[in-house]
Amino acid sequence: MKLKNLIALTAIALTGASSSAAVAEDLTLCWASWDPANALVELSKDYESKSGNTMHFEFVPWPNFADRMLNELNSGGKLCDLLIGDSQWIGGAAENGQYIKLNDFFKKEGISMDDFIPATVVGYAEWPKNTPNYWALPAYADVVGWTYRKDWFSRPELQKEFKTKHGYALGVPSNLAQLKDIAQFFQNRKIDGKTVYGAAIYTERGSEGITMGVTNALYNYGFEYENPKKPYDMPGFVNSAKAVKGLEFYKELYDTSTPPGSSDWYMSEDIDAYKSGQVALQMNFAFVWPGMNADPNVGGDRTGYFANPPGPGGHFAQLGGQGISVVANTEHKDAALAYIKWFAQPEIQKRWTAMGGASALRAVVEDPAFPTKQPYNQAFLDSMAIVKDFWAEPSYADLLLAMQDRVHKYVIAGQGTAQEALDGLLKDWIETFEDEGKL
Amino acid sequence: MSSTPMERAAKATPRLLAKRISGISDRGIAWLFVSPTIFLLLAINIFPLIWTIYLSFTNYRANRIGREVKFIGLRNYERILSDPDIWQTMQATAHFLLGTLFFQVLIGFSLAWLINRKFKGNDLWTTIIVLPMMLSPAVVGNFWKFLYQPQTGLFNYVVTFFTGVDPSSYTMIGDVALAPWAIIIVDTWMWTPFVMLICLAGLRSIPDYLYEAASVDRASKWRQFWTITIPMVLPFLMLAVLFRGIENFKMFDLVVQLTGGGPGSITELTSINLKREAFEKWRTGYASAYAVILFVTVFGLASIYVKALNKVKER
Numbered sequence: 133m134k135l136k137n138l139i140a141l142t143a144i145a146l147t148g149a150s151s152s153a154a155v156a157e158d159l160t161l162c163w164a165s166w167d168p169a170n171a172l173v174e175l176s177k178d179y180e181s182k183s184g185n186t187m188h189f190e191f192v193p194w195p196n197f198a199d200r201m202l203n204e205l206n207s208g209g210k211l212c213d214l215l216i217g218d219s220q221w222i223g224g225a226a227e228n229g230q231y232i233k234l235n236d237f238f239k240k241e242g243i244s245m246d247d248f249i250p251a252t253v254v255g256y257a258e259w260p261k262n263t264p265n266y267w268a269l270p271a272y273a274d275v276v277g278w279t280y281r282k283d284w285f286s287r288p289e290l291q292k293e294f295k296t297k298h299g300y301a302l303g304v305p306s307n308l309a310q311l312k313d314i315a316q317f318f319q320n321r322k323i324d325g326k327t328v329y330g331a332a333i334y335t336e337r338g339s340e341g342i343t344m345g346v347t348n349a350l351y352n353y354g355f356e357y358e359n360p361k362k363p364y365d366m367p368g369f370v371n372s373a374k375a376v377k378g379l380e381f382y383k384e385l386y387d388t389s390t391p392p393g394s395s396d397w398y399m400s401e402d403i404d405a406y407k408s409g410q411v412a413l414q415m416n417f418a419f420v421w422p423g424m425n426a427d428p429n430v431g432g433d434r435t436g437y438f439a440n441p442p443g444p445g446g447h448f449a450q451l452g453g454q455g456i457s458v459v460a461n462t463e464h465k466d467a468a469l470a471y472i473k474w475f476a477q478p479e480i481q482k483r484w485t486a487m488g489g490a491s492a493l494r495a496v497v498e499d500p501a502f503p504t505k506q507p508y509n510q511a512f513l514d515s516m517a518i519v520k521d522f523w524a525e526p527s528y529a530d531l532l533l534a535m536q537d538r539v540h541k542y543v544i545a546g547q548g549t550a551q552e553a554l555d556g557l558l559k560d561w562i563e564t565f566e567d568e569g570k571l
Numbered sequence: 572m573s574s575t576p577m578e579r580a581a582k583a584t585p586r587l588l589a590k591r592i593s594g595i596s597d598r599g600i601a602w603l604f605v606s607p608t609i610f611l612l613l614a615i616n617i618f619p620l621i622w623t624i625y626l627s628f629t630n631y632r633a634n635r636i637g638r639e640v641k642f643i644g645l646r647n648y649e650r651i652l653s654d655p656d657i658w659q660t661m662q663a664t665a666h667f668l669l670g671t672l673f674f675q676v677l678i679g680f681s682l683a684w685l686i687n688r689k690f691k692g693n694d695l696w697t698t699i700i701v702l703p704m705m706l707s708p709a710v711v712g713n714f715w716k717f718l719y720q721p722q723t724g725l726f727n728y729v730v731t732f733f734t735g736v737d738p739s740s741y742t743m744i745g746d747v748a749l750a751p752w753a754i755i756i757v758d759t760w761m762w763t764p765f766v767m768l769i770c771l772a773g774l775r776s777i778p779d780y781l782y783e784a785a786s787v788d789r790a791s792k793w794r795q796f797w798t799i800t801i802p803m804v805l806p807f808l809m810l811a812v813l814f815r816g817i818e819n820f821k822m823f824d825l826v827v828q829l830t831g832g833g834p835g836s837i838t839e840l841t842s843i844n845l846k847r848e849a850f851e852k853w854r855t856g857y858a859s860a861y862a863v864i865l866f867v868t869v870f871g872l873a874s875i876y877v878k879a880l881n882k883v884k885e886r
């Protein structure tokens with residue numbers, strides 16, 4: 133009898149233990165506050181219903197996103213279980229033990245990085261770069277590209293005037309020089325009785341704006357972060373004559389083709405300028421494209437999309453986007469990993485793109501129907517094929533702020549020359565890597 | 572016969588406590604009472620100060636837990652004092668400080684002088700004038716950013732109304748020459764009422780008989796102003812300058828919202844620069860040295876100023 137009681141008690145205890153293990157958990161996912169985040173809230177309802185866990189979201193506006201989230205990581209906070217962090221944070225988060233390494237988890241769950249766009253794997257998941265060490269699952273593929281006012285471009289009188297002036301047709305620019313010609317052509321032009329301007333470009337100083345903009349010119353004129361054969365060897369690459377030309381190009385674009393008062397503009401200001409009909413061209417991350425397409429004033433046939441045009445030194449576009457990581461401090465590691473497993477499913481990735489997200493899964497973007505599904509999809513694919521990213525080193529913030537400061541001083545404030553700006557940037561970066569013990 | 576307060580306190584003290592502290596001297600009891608305050612002061616003021624001074628001689632980074640912290644002597648101080656960018660932020664701070672103090676004192680005193688006169692609606696005007704100072708600096712920074720927008724902002728249109736200059740031809744916060752003045756205008760708009768209130772208190776403290784005596788002696792209004800009003804208000808004015816000077820030396824929120832320190836770093840004040848070094852670049856050792864230098868500067872200037880203020884009061 134005693135033995136029977138003991139068995140019964142053990143059975144009850146085990147049942148209790150297993151049921152407590154299956155108790156629903158509260159997960160918090162942190163990301164930037166923008167349209168795709170709202171789509172993720174909707175998408176995650178599927179995870180909630182299937183897992184029984186409850187999802188909470190902490191979304192921070194873009195200008196404060198890096199500041200807020202890096203403080204959270206550095207202070208060992210427990211706010212986020214899952215973080216969709218910027219691609220450049222991966223080095224610091226990996227080396228400082230702030231993200232959980234996902235290799236074993238991917239292997240166990242059969243998640244292969246070969247299934248994702250290679251550039252997004254390198255950009256969002258790997259540290260050190262180009263090694264199979266994964267700290268995130270590519271979550272949102274993004275890249276800087278351009279939108280233009282197709283309806284203005286197609287006006288016969290403007291086409292005629294442009295052709296007479298420049299000798300080629302007004303249309304999607306085939307290089308950066310043409311992009312500048314077009315932007316200058318529209319600057320201070322009267323369209324439908326209203327003064328319009330050439331282009332809304334990134335000029336923001338406080339976070340990462342002007343760097344994310346100017347690199348689209350620098351890369352394509354021949355700027356390189358380091359000697360491809362010798363890491364951290366930067367003299368002659370960062371401040372090369374080609375890089376100087378690229379920086380001068382961006383300044384000229386700012387000086388001659390942007391709306392007055394655009395000295396501190398980033399994503400939202402560019403969106404506003406374009407949607408309100410102030411500018412003919414808009415530089416912005418591809419995430420804005422669905423919103424442009426749906427806009428009642430500028431959407432549909434009135435807007436076209438194209439990848440960043442090539443320059444004399446190459447053809448690149450600044451990588452945006454993020455990977456999803458499990459924060460090392462989480463008390464819900466298993467539930468957080470389960471979320472990533474759920475999110476990685478092809479079916480969910482397909483729905484993610486359909487709802488306004490941007491999947492990096494090859495099965496989604498390489499679907500033959502994808503390029504024509506939306507008017508901007510081809511431009512997105514063209515852009516993703518030419519991406520290049522900023523440093524993703526642990527000292528990323530130092531490197532970024534130095535660039536923000538040097539570039540803003542030259543491009544916006546007009547202080548010094550392009551050569552001085554890049555020489556100064558080189559000096560700052562060398563100092564940072566010396567402090568890091570990498571030089 | 573009623574007992575003294577001390578006797579009443581002694582009677583009210585429980586026997587056990589009285590017995591326990593009976594062997595302690597008055598000095599001991601005094602220490603007992605002030606020790607919590609001293610402990611708090613040491614914990615939240617003195618210790619962080621000493622710790623900051625220690626960190627300023629190291630390469631410590633708060634975001635690199637586990638990294639070896641090296642003693643690097645005066646290297647941080649050398650780097651700061653030889654960095655032209657730091658000197659530029661100091662220059663920007665000095666320009667901001669002098670500009671705001673000049674205009675706030677001038678306009679604040681003038682407003683106080685006008686408000687001090689008895690007229691209909693005096694209280695209403697006082698309330699209207701002090702409204703800006705009740706707003707949050709971040710809010711003020713944000714809405715002035717909109718006011719300064721060349722295409723839609725009110726500021727450029729007002730300037731156009733008076734000067735005829737095309738509103739789209741210049742941008743207050745995007746122009747290197749205008750941005751330092753843009754932040755001075757906003758801070759002056761917001762904080763002049765504070766200076767006005769202090770000056771008003773000074774003006775109202777002047778006894779009427781001084782003016783009456785001066786009138787009897789046939790002193791002109793101008794003479795009364797320079798020999799009675801100004802000397803009597805001067806200590807108040809100096810106090811207002813001290814408060815505003817300290818506040819503006821650590822100015823952060825308003826300018827960050829308005830210009831973000833730009834264009835370039837033309838409006839990057841020392842507090843903004845220090846925050847970037849400490850909490851964006853996470854160069855904790857370097858930022859500590861920077862904070863120590865600023866502390867010594869403010870402390871030194873404030874000490875000299877307070878001495879001057881005391882001399883004025885003694886006159």
